[in-house]
Amino acid sequence: MFLTVATYAMAVVIITAMVIEARTGKIPNWLTIIPVLLFVVLVFVAPPAHLWWQLAFAAAIFGFGLFLFSSRGFGAGAVKLMGGVALFMPLTNGFIIAIAFIVIMLVSTFLVVQVRRVFGSEDSTWHVLAKPVVPMSLPIGLTAFFAFLVS
Numbered sequence: 001m002f003l004t005v006a007t008y009a010m011a012v013v014i015i016t017a018m019v020i021e022a023r024t025g026k027i028p029n030w031l032t033i034i035p036v037l038l039f040v041v042l043v044f045v046a047p048p049a050h051l052w053w054q055l056a057f058a059a060a061i062f063g064f065g066l067f068l069f070s071s072r073g074f075g076a077g078a079v080k081l082m083g084g085v086a087l088f089m090p091l092t093n094g095f096i097i098a099i100a101f102i103v104i105m106l107v108s109t110f111l112v113v114q115v116r117r118v119f120g121s122e123d124s125t126w127h128v129l130a131k132p133v134v135p136m137s138l139p140i141g142l143t144a145f146f147a148f149l150v151s
Contacts, residue, residue, distance in 0.1 A: 006038045007148055010088055014141035017081055021135040025127035027077025035084025053091055061086035078136035085144045090151035097147045104146070105139035112138070 013034050017027050043051060062083030068074040074082075089097060112134045120129040128135055 006042055006088065009038055010035060010085065010144065011148070014081075014085065014137070014144055017077075017137040018135065018141050021077070021137040022128040023126055025131065025133060025135075027075070027081055027137055029077075029080070032077060032080035032084055035081075035087055039084075039087040050091060054087060057089070057091055057094070058083055058086040074136050078140060081137060082140050085140060089144070089147050093147065093150050096150065097143060100146050101139060101143040104142045105136075108139045108142065109134045 013031060017031055020031065021027050062079065065074055065079030065082045069076055069079045112128060116129055116132070122130055124130040127133065
């Protein structure tokens with residue numbers, strides 16, 4: 001039961017991150033810590049059978065995110081969000097989820113650029129419309145929703 005509640009809570013966190021990042025260009029730290037806190041509660045309420053594998057998977061994703069951050073591909077907030085979301089990703093569909101992330105990232109980047117081309121201006125109060133950036137919370141979040149659906 002708590003896993004279902006945690007999944008819905010993660011959906012709220014992801015949607016909130018997408019909106020805040022599109023608006024401000026940043027994902028706040030208080031939002032990126034919520035997945036970790038949910039996972040800690042999940043461990044005490046209903047310990048997952050594959051706890052150590054899940055933690056190792058999340059650590060690997062976080063490490064990959066740090067590499068992307070150091071190469072200026074991701075922002076720090078996106079790296080933390082991606083690591084937190086990885087705590088809830090099903091390990092059995094890891095390859096499919098990785099392919100989905102790449103496809104979703106390419107498609108969402110194309111769509112964000114097109115939306116900015118049509119509606120964007122430097123005077124916009126929405127960061128995504130004022131600056132030539134792609135909010136990484138969008139592909140991270142859409143991939144998470146895809147993973148929740150296929151698991």
